[in-house]
Structures are given as C-alpha cells and as structure tokens.
Amino acid sequence: MQADKIKLTSLSSKGGCGCKIGPADLAQVIRALPQTAPNPDLLVGLDTSDDAGVYRLSDELALVQTVDFFTPIVDDPYSFGQIAAANAISDIYAMGGTPLTVLNIVAFPISTLDKQILADILLGAADKVKEAGATLVGGHSIDDKEPKFGMAVTGLVHPGKVRTNAGAKPGDKLILTKPIGVGILTTSIKKDQLSDAEVARVTSVMATLNKTAAEVMSRYEVNACTDVTGFGLMGHSLEMAKGSGVGLRIAKEQVPVLPRVRELAENGFVPGGTKNNFAHVEPSVTFAPELDQIDRWILCDAVTSGGLLIAAPADQAEALLDDMRKAGVEASLIGEALDEHPGQIEVTVR
Structure with a gap:
C-alpha cells in the first residue's frame, strides 16, 4: 500500500474532526478527582480550564506544559503531522510562552500500514517543530489499530508575563x-x-x-x-x-x-x-x-x-x-x- 494512496481519514472510527472528549463529559470526570494540596509555584493548573499548565522555577522563569493528539483529519500524512504539531504547540503560544522541547506521541498499525506513512507524519511534524524554533527530544509509540499522533510540548515564559483565559476585563x-x-x-x-x-x-x-x-x-x-x-x-x-x-x-x-x-x-x-x-x-x-x-x-x-x-x-x-x-x-x-x-x-x- 503506497503512502500517497491511503485515505487516512477512513481509518478513524470517530470521523473527521478529531474531536476532544466533550466539555460536559470532561467536566464531570475532572470533578470526581480528589483535590490536591495547593502548590504556590503552580501558577496555572486545572482551575480555569486553561490551555496549558504553568509551573514557576524561579522569579524569572516558568515552565509551560501541554499535550495533545488525535486521529487523522486529512488524508495526506505529511500534512497531518504538520497540523498535529501546530495544534499541540499552539497551547504554548496561547499562554504567552516560547516552545522549547517536544515529545512525539504515536499510535500506529505498524503491521498493516506502509511504514512510509508514519515516516511522512513524523517528517511533517518535525518540519513544523523546526519552524517553531523548538527541539524534538524523543517520544513514545504503540502499535494500535487506529493511527493517532500528537505531542507533549514544554515551553518557557516569564512568571509575570503568563497569558491566561481568566484575565479579560470589561471594555476589552x-x-x-x-x-x-x-x-x-x-x-x-x-x-x-x-x-x-x-x-x-x-x-x-x-x-x-x-x-x-x-x-x-x-x-x-x-x-x-x-x-x-x-x-x-x-x-x-x-x-x-x-x-x-x-x-x-x-x-x-x-x-x-x-x-x-x-x-x-x-x-x-x-x-x-x-x-x-x-x-x-x-x-x-x-x-x-x-x-x-x-x-x-x-x-x-x-x-x-x-x-x-x-x-x-x-x-x-x-x-x-x-x-x-x-x-x-x-x-x-x-x-x-x-x-x-x-x-x-x-x-x-x-
């Protein structure tokens, strides 16, 4: 099977949007989690449904961390890799941060699909990581009947310059x-x-x-x-x-x-x-x-x-x-x- 012939979107049981778990269902799950002791260095956590977590390392530096992955939403493997990378890295930008390092997350039916398809997905992602100025440091893969791809991304931000979704003011x-x-x-x-x-x-x-x-x-x-x-x-x-x-x-x-x-x-x-x-x-x-x-x-x-x-x-x-x-x-x-x-x-x- 040639990498340029496969219809990747047909391999997804969920259809075209690569959707997250719905907000109502997710909120119900999160409410069931036990409360953890507050950490003064956790600047952004679960409380405001923000795009990424932010953890202060010093008065001048904080880590921004996020993860995202989904099933194919386009048929071209290289484009799918680009989209998945851009999507994951976006959370760092939304928090006011600069992306630093990336870990790939791969699920792929390695025995039934051409390995070149996975190579093209990873190449598309790598090119987008390079464009962002970040560094790929590794990843994890599993053999799965349904292909999925995404990234865990770490970025840096000044603790005083974090952008959250919770600061809008009347008149903005x-x-x-x-x-x-x-x-x-x-x-x-x-x-x-x-x-x-x-x-x-x-x-x-x-x-x-x-x-x-x-x-x-x-x-x-x-x-x-x-x-x-x-x-x-x-x-x-x-x-x-x-x-x-x-x-x-x-x-x-x-x-x-x-x-x-x-x-x-x-x-x-x-x-x-x-x-x-x-x-x-x-x-x-x-x-x-x-x-x-x-x-x-x-x-x-x-x-x-x-x-x-x-x-x-x-x-x-x-x-x-x-x-x-x-x-x-x-x-x-x-x-x-x-x-x-x-x-x-x-x-x-x-």
Missing part, C-alpha cells in the same frame, strides 16, 4: 486570529465533499503556527488569551467569560468563517463534537433570534489547530489588529467584554 475587545468552520470542513473531507483547492485551504489554516500572532501579541498589554480548538469558538469564549468573571458579546457577522462551511453544514456534514459543544454552551449563550440552528452550530464548531482568541484593552485593540494583519495573520475583531451578564455570552448578528 476580542480578536480572533484564524477563521472557523474547520470541523465541518474536515468532516466533509471524509465524505469526499471538498475540491483539492478547498482541502489545501483548510489544511493551510490548520498547519499555520500561531507563532506570528503570539509574537505580535507579546508587544501589547493583552489581558487574556486562549486558543480555539476542540470546544469551538463558543466553548473557549465561555471558558474566558467564566474564568474572567465578565460577559462577552460576539457579533456573528464579524466572525471569519471558511468558504462553503454553511452550505456543507446545511447538507448534514456537522460533526458530533460540534453538536456536543452547542449542547454544552446553550444554557450560557443568548443567540440573536435571527440566527438559525446552522449559524449556532458553526459558532460552536469543533476546531483543530485554530487561532488565538485575545482580549485586548480597547485603546490598544485596533493597533494590535492592524499589526497582526500587516504580519500576515488573518485576524478579525469579533466582539467585546462587558460588565453585564458575567460568565455568559451574548451573540448578536453584527
């Missing part, structure tokens, strides 16, 4: 640095609904590092940041609202969406993870009545390797947005933080 403007709709499109890839050009477009979005966006962000007094991944724009926005104790207002017409997403959603290519996300956030989100169920699913779409969601002071947001666009980042201003309805989201049309 919300900036999103990548378009959404990835889950619906990758589900559509599995069903052969996209042209080669459309596959290339969504692959490029997912494989793009959040490095440039993070570097531009580091020059501004950003109050909060998270990356938009499996829980979707609404899910990660809700974590920011609850963690920060603010309300959020998001304008649907200002949220960038990839081409054909609505058409494909109307034709039934909405992943289960997206529907689970909607069910989870629905009690905390007030949607404008003009927004139909398709609009609501799109805003909750389960994303792989999405952009950063940034809460920036109003007097800096326009300059930050302009600098990001000049640097080639697909950034958009999508909403604001409010005093009203803390821990809730209001979605308007525009």
Whole structure:
C-alpha cells in the first residue's frame, strides 16, 4: 500500500474532526478527582480550564506544559503531522510562552500500514517543530489499530508575563486570529465533499503556527488569551467569560468563517463534537433570534489547530489588529467584554 494512496481519514472510527472528549463529559470526570494540596509555584493548573499548565522555577522563569493528539483529519500524512504539531504547540503560544522541547506521541498499525506513512507524519511534524524554533527530544509509540499522533510540548515564559483565559476585563475587545468552520470542513473531507483547492485551504489554516500572532501579541498589554480548538469558538469564549468573571458579546457577522462551511453544514456534514459543544454552551449563550440552528452550530464548531482568541484593552485593540494583519495573520475583531451578564455570552448578528 503506497503512502500517497491511503485515505487516512477512513481509518478513524470517530470521523473527521478529531474531536476532544466533550466539555460536559470532561467536566464531570475532572470533578470526581480528589483535590490536591495547593502548590504556590503552580501558577496555572486545572482551575480555569486553561490551555496549558504553568509551573514557576524561579522569579524569572516558568515552565509551560501541554499535550495533545488525535486521529487523522486529512488524508495526506505529511500534512497531518504538520497540523498535529501546530495544534499541540499552539497551547504554548496561547499562554504567552516560547516552545522549547517536544515529545512525539504515536499510535500506529505498524503491521498493516506502509511504514512510509508514519515516516511522512513524523517528517511533517518535525518540519513544523523546526519552524517553531523548538527541539524534538524523543517520544513514545504503540502499535494500535487506529493511527493517532500528537505531542507533549514544554515551553518557557516569564512568571509575570503568563497569558491566561481568566484575565479579560470589561471594555476589552476580542480578536480572533484564524477563521472557523474547520470541523465541518474536515468532516466533509471524509465524505469526499471538498475540491483539492478547498482541502489545501483548510489544511493551510490548520498547519499555520500561531507563532506570528503570539509574537505580535507579546508587544501589547493583552489581558487574556486562549486558543480555539476542540470546544469551538463558543466553548473557549465561555471558558474566558467564566474564568474572567465578565460577559462577552460576539457579533456573528464579524466572525471569519471558511468558504462553503454553511452550505456543507446545511447538507448534514456537522460533526458530533460540534453538536456536543452547542449542547454544552446553550444554557450560557443568548443567540440573536435571527440566527438559525446552522449559524449556532458553526459558532460552536469543533476546531483543530485554530487561532488565538485575545482580549485586548480597547485603546490598544485596533493597533494590535492592524499589526497582526500587516504580519500576515488573518485576524478579525469579533466582539467585546462587558460588565453585564458575567460568565455568559451574548451573540448578536453584527
């Protein structure tokens, strides 16, 4: 079997989005865990559902640690490796850190698939790690009937410059640095609904590092940041609202969406993870009545390797947005933080 002939997405029993365990199920599991004694050097842990853990080593240095892996969401092995690497490294950028070292996590049916497929996955990942300026130091592999790939990533950050999802303030403007709709499109890839050009477009979005966006962000007094991944724009926005104790207002017409997403959603290519996300956030989100169920699913779409969601002071947001666009980042201003309805989201049309 040739590496360029296999349809990798057909090997996943879960379908196209590579979704995480749903937020409601995950919260139930985490609540059952015993409470551990507080550690003053654990600057960011489980409390705020943040993107990564942060542990202080000294007054000048802290470790940022994260892990992520999933089943194939595109058919090209090299691209899958790039996407998985960009997705895992993104958590470091979201916390304001710089990626340092990487460990590969591999599950692969080594006796039934061409070994070149795995080599291509690892090569794609290695190229993306090099682009990030990080170093691959090892990994772990198992023989599994369903291929999975991802990384454990360690980064560095100054303890006083950690970005969390819990610092948004009323009046902040919300900036999103990548378009959404990835889950619906990758589900559509599995069903052969996209042209080669459309596959290339969504692959490029997912494989793009959040490095440039993070570097531009580091020059501004950003109050909060998270990356938009499996829980979707609404899910990660809700974590920011609850963690920060603010309300959020998001304008649907200002949220960038990839081409054909609505058409494909109307034709039934909405992943289960997206529907689970909607069910989870629905009690905390007030949607404008003009927004139909398709609009609501799109805003909750389960994303792989999405952009950063940034809460920036109003007097800096326009300059930050302009600098990001000049640097080639697909950034958009999508909403604001409010005093009203803390821990809730209001979605308007525009």
